[in-house]
Amino acid sequence: MREGPDIARIASLVGDPARANMLSALMDGGALTASELALEAGxxxxxxxxxxxxxxxGGLLSQSSQGRHRYFRLAGPQVAAMLEAIMGVAETAGPKRARPGPRDASMRExxxxxxxxxxEHAVAMLDGFFTRGILDQGKDGVVMGKAGPSFFAAAGIDLSTLPGKRRPVCRACLDWSVRRSHLAGSLGAAILDxxxxxxWARRDAQSRAIRFTPPGRRAFERTFLA
Amino acid sequence: MREGPDIARIASLVGDPARANMLSALMDGGALTASELALEAGxxxxxxxxxxxxxxxGGLLSQSSQGRHRYFRLAGPQVAAMLEAIMGVAETAGPKRARPGPRDASMRExxxxxxxxxxEHAVAMLDGFFTRGILDQGKDGVVMGKAGPSFFAAAGIDLSTLPGKRRPVCRACLDWSVRRSHLAGSLGAAILDxxxxxxWARRDAQSRAIRFTPPGRRAFERTFLA
DNA sequence: CGCATGGTTTGATCCTAGTCGAAGCATCTT
DNA sequence: AAGATGCTTCGACTAGGATCAAACCATGCG
Structure with a gap:
């Protein structure tokens, strides 16, 4: 008999197919109503x-009532990170899965x-940030590097607005498709914004995929990838 | 209805208390027999x-038969990383938990x-490695730094024996108690060895805790922490 | 107001999955 | 061989939980 965090309790929450579908649907960070989630979960x-x-x-979701609607979203980045970690092993440890089709390919990208x-783009971007001294691996995880402020200013991102909230500016998040880290935290959010x-890109309405336009992709690479 | 990795399937595997206990018992990377795990799970x-x-x-465990014993261990580092991630949210998202007692304190340390x-020691160690140029954050995650080879030679670790296996030499692993990264991979394993x-320390028989002896702690700090 | 819409509660149904006793294999020991 | 030990399979029992229909609140709109 062990003690420690009650891992079974929260894993069993994710373990139900309906709930897992809901959580997956919320992985894009958005908020959905109960009926939308019902539909999503089938x-x-x-x-x-x-x-x-x-x-x-269970503390996995936070809710906010607006009028007669009730919106649900993931309780925080940790929950999202956990879900990505589970996806990681589901991908590799899972039984013979159909090879990822075209839609999955865009998800990987x-x-x-x-x-x-x-x-892949996000992982490459973080790699570039490290090698170019824009970000550094410091005492408290990822931290701003020497070349950072001027770089982000040129890229149109106002660093002064980022701190102040409770979440860290920079954070590493393990990518389930590539299994290397990409940038999370408020800076990561600001870049996506x-x-x-x-x-340069638009969000797919159905999935979490991001589709770059051809000129958008070039602009992204020019701006963020060395 | 979503697609993507079958997250519910593997989460529900972890979601049963008995199985969760077994997995927790295997988090130290060791191998246990079926009867030991039965006891552990109650x-x-x-x-x-x-x-x-x-x-x-489900692909979470690998098994090897030796004589009439059958040994089980975690299928790989990813599984361990996932479990740590789940522990992370169980710790914060969980309902009012008893504040960590002395035993948990040693686990955190x-x-x-x-x-x-x-x-905490492991996180501090990795931080020090980065600031001292022993390791670097490179294109493919953590990588050996300039000061690395001489440092590890002095510390009594033979780097030449590390590569060759399928696992990476250096890898970052998110720490659930401190929520910052520590060093995994074969180099991390070699340091623990x-x-x-x-x-300098011995493993607690009951838990995953590591207990340093007073002179051992000093030696560890002298050797690995700046 | 009255009605429609979004959401929750209740109650009943059904079924999956965890549990163990007993019997069955396999392997090691003597 | 015969026995002991470790583990798995089979069969039966049970409980928890997922599900929905119907009734019940709450909010917004005309």
Whole structure:
């Protein structure tokens, strides 16, 4: 008999297919209503409501009521990181899975992870930041490097607005498709915002995939990849 | 209805208390027999056998038969990393938990994570490695730095024996208690080996905690922490 | 107001999955 | 061989939990 964190309790929350679908649907960091999540999970409204209550009690979801709508979102970046970690082993440890099709390929290339960019592009970007001294691996994880401030200013990102919230500015997040780190934290979120704001890419409505336009991809590479 | 990795399948494997206990017991990277795991999980032998079969099919455990014993261990470092991630949210998202007692305090300070050192000491060590140029954050994650070879030679670790296996030499692993990275990979494993071999510390028999002897702690700090 | 819409609660149903006793294999010991 | 030990399989029992229909609140709109 062991002690330690009650891992079974929260794993069993994720272990139900309906709840897992809901959580996956929220992995893009957005907020959805109970009925949307019911649809997403392929389950009736009462069932969904019950599931959502459990996820709320379990601390995986936060809820906010607006009028007669009730919005649910992931409780925080840690929850998203955990889900990515589970996806990682599901991908490799899972039984013979159909090889990732074209849709999955675009997910591998670029997708939203909670509120920041993930996938091959994001991993390459973080690598470049390190080698160019834009970010550094410091005492408290990832930290701003010497070349950082001027770089981000040139890229149109205002660093002064980032601190102040409770979340760290820089954070590393393990990528389940590439299995290397990409940049999370408020800086990661700001970069994704910038990409979308410039209309270099748009979010797929159905999945978490990010689709770059051809000129957008070039602009992204010119700006963020050396 | 979503696609993507079958997250519910593997989360539900972890979601059963008996299986969660077994997995926790294996988090130290060691191998245990079916009966030991049954005891650890507080469950009968037939039940344990059934659980172990499921964990094996699910790809979370690897098994090896030696004589009439059957040994089980975690399938790989990714599985351990996932479990640590789940522990992380269980720790924060969990409901009012009893504040960590003395035993948990020693776990936070130093413990085994699969096959390498985790906890505050390990996080401080990796930080020091980065600032002293012993390791660097390179294109492919953590990589040997300029000062590395001479440093590890002085510390009694033979780098030439490390590569060759399928696992990376250096890897970052997110620490659930401190929520910052520590060093995994074969180099991380070699450092832990060295610490135990020098008898600077011993492993707690019951938990994953690592207990330094007073002179051992000084030697560790002198050797690995600046 | 009255009605529609979004969400929760209740109650009943059903089924999966965890549990163990007993019997069955396999392997080691004597 | 005969016995002991470690583990798995089989069979039966049970409990927990997922599900939905129907009734019940709450909010917004005309």
């Amino acid at each position: 389950v009736g409204l009462p069932t969904a409501s019950s599931h959502l209550a459990k996820l709320g009690d 670029a997708r939203v992870c909670y509120d920041h960019l993930a996938g 910038r990409i979308l704001e410039q209309k | 469950v009968g032998l037939p039940t344990a056998s059934s659980h172990l079969a499921k964990l094996g099919d 130093a413990r085994v994570c699969y096959d390498h050192l985790a906890g 060295r610490i135990l071999e020098q008898k």
